[in-house]
Amino acid sequence: MTRLVIGLGILAWVAGVAWGLQKIQTYASTPGRTAVAPAVWPGSTLVAPVAGRDTLVMFIHPQCSCTRASLAELQTILDSSHGAVAAWVVVLKPHGMSDDWTHSETWDTASHMANVTVVMDDEGSEAQLFGAETSGHTVVYSAAGQLLFTGGITRARGHVGDNIGRDRVLSLVQTGNADGDTHEVFGCGLHDPHPRVDGAADDAT
């Protein structure tokens, strides 16, 4: 009887652990929602492009822990761009939230990054303007105002490391060319929940 109980326990445990691992894996590798970014630099925006340089804008949620990985990858890109790109970090401030809520650890991290301009995005209007739905969403526009890249620069939620999005951005800022212009975004949702319209995963935050 005891052996049976132990055997059943082991089986249940193995199943539970496998389920859990799969859940972790699924969570980490499920991208957030995305929207279409304007192909040409929009006119009415807080972000002011620098003449003669490409402009990189990252939209982040100030309380999203996964965004630390996106900022880390941004730092990697900037370290390799040697000033070839003007970088902006736009921090979400939803309606009704205080400035302190926005000035989080993530804000501080971005503020301390060299050659990065941090601006507050009241009620997410800037994000909506550039079609950003998920924290860490990054867009790159050429000095001429043409969209070069839109998407995420991490492989999974909160994971630092090699990934296609970062490599494409790096290639753009270094060579002006890339093998693609988009990548999945992994992070918290920038906007309050609303019915899914594009088939994105429910659990993407």
Added chain:
Amino acid sequence: MKRFVRDDQTLRQVAARADEIYARESQVQHSSTDRAFLWLLLAQWAFAIVLAAVVSPFAWEGKTRSIHLHMQIAVFFGGLLNALPIALILMRPGWIGTRITVGIAQMLWSGVLIHLTGGRIETHFHVFGSLAFLAFYRDWRVLIPATVTVAADHYLRSYFWPESVFGVLQPEWWRVLEHVGWVAFEDVVLVLACVRETKLFRRLAEREATLEIAHSGVERQVEERTQQLESEVAERRAREDDLREARHAAEAASNAKTVFLANMSHEIRTPMNGVVGFTNLLLDTPLDAEQREHVQIIRQSGETLLNIINDILDFSKVEAGKLSVENRPFDLRAVAQQVVSLLSPQAVQKGLYIDIRVGDGFPEQFVADGGRVRQVLLNLVGNAIKFTLHGRVLIELDLVQASPGGKDVVRCMVSDTGIGIAHDKQSLLFQEFSQADASTTKLFGGTGLGLAISRRLIELMGGLLDFSSEPGVGSRFWFTLPVLPVTESMIDTIVLEDLASPNAAPGDAVVATLLETPARGPQAPPSPPHVLVAEDNVVNQRLVKRMLENLGYTVDMANDGAQAVTLAVAGQYDLIIMDCSMPEMDGYQATGEIRRIEQEGGLPHIPIVALTANALREDREKCLAVGMDGYLSKPVTQEQLRTVLAEFLSPQKALLTTPPSTRNAAPVVAEESGLAT
């Protein structure tokens, strides 16, 4: 171990016990490591929850938050990871399944941590640390499933999501092998350590088993030896009890023998008193030559019988250890003269010469028991005369060692020209009841006790008695004595003691009496001494009465102690002669009663002299203790009566007594000691 293990059976016992100890120690080790992992798993779980709460407590969508999946993973998945190993640790500690599960769970924790940190190289150390921790089990089998878990996790992740374990998008194909290789390297090290520790613990178990078995063997031996000792002690105690009982029985038998001898002596002396006494009286009457010879033979036979009785008494006292010596100054030369005088008639009768030679410097007096020395010398000279048919007997007195301020040593040697002693019989000479030749007894008489008693007496006085003899040539017997020289102060003390003593010599007693009781002497012309005799034996009554009347006394007779008390109180007696053993009231009780009446009534003290067949020294002491003034042992002669009674009568009355009748020379019967054997 070889010193203790001596056979196959013991070897098997040691091996079996070592297995038990090893299993027990392994179980302890496994259980304790299980408990350590229990705390580690709980700590990891708690750490994961705290970390998730700090780093990523919430997930956000705009301003809407929800519990972050990391937090849920930490709480629930961490709990799930821990659930089975902790349950097994609590329910089945030490079980191999438990520790294998623990190893797998620990490796899963490593995989999750590595995944969540994006394959940070630092997080990989959790794998190595966990494997090292698993080595605490000292069971290399635990490392295998743990390693397989790590390898599988890495392989699957490298296949599906390489960045989560390698940190790069496209790792080289051998990165998995590299990671697994390092783990395998650590595994090899840990397996070797486990095997070595296992062997070490095995040896320790064997050593402990050997010690236990050796210890149990020693304990068993100690227990057996203790039981043996207890048995021996009990046996020894039983033997001691037996010996004690045997000694008590022997002492009782000895006492019974002593009492028997004393009684026999008493019973024999009483009729012998009549035989010898009336023989002496008969010799004082007109007899023809033949009648006189017959009577003298009767008297000699009686005296010989008394000597035998005295020897037996002495011997019984020697055996009972009751023989004592009284050291007083005496002159051995005078004693030798007395002995010669005493035994001269026998020597003359056999045509022998007896001489005394005194060496230069021989002390005139020294301190020893003169009575005992006289007894020994009498025995030696008597024997010399007895066993010498012609020739001479020589007594030589020499000072063999002079020690100023200490004890001198004197020697007295008696040599004869007698028959000598055969060499093969000489060793029997000092044995009791033995003579050199059985035929000797027939020829010369004697009990064979004399020399044995003499040697005991001399040894009692600290001396030695020995002899040399040549058959047909003669014998030499000698004894040496350590003696104290006499000093003037000693003489003064002894004289005063003698004056105060009831045993003082007649002359001394007279002087003492005159000095102490001047009023006792009668003013009017003295009447004959009036004596009361308490005696139950009719023969002895008649004998004593006849002797006293011969001595000039007037005599009243009492048949027992009570009558003696009545007459003593009513009459005016100058002296009472008291037999000790009488019916109804014995002499001791009667004396005590008379003394009590005298004291209460303020009456004058009547001298009481014991006349008893109880011849032991303690009998005399007992008599004096109850209030008697003198002591005479049976058989008694008329001369002894005269001498002793004169001590206690007033000088005037003493002078009235008739001098002793003329009688044939005969050895004086000593009060206690016998003569030659």
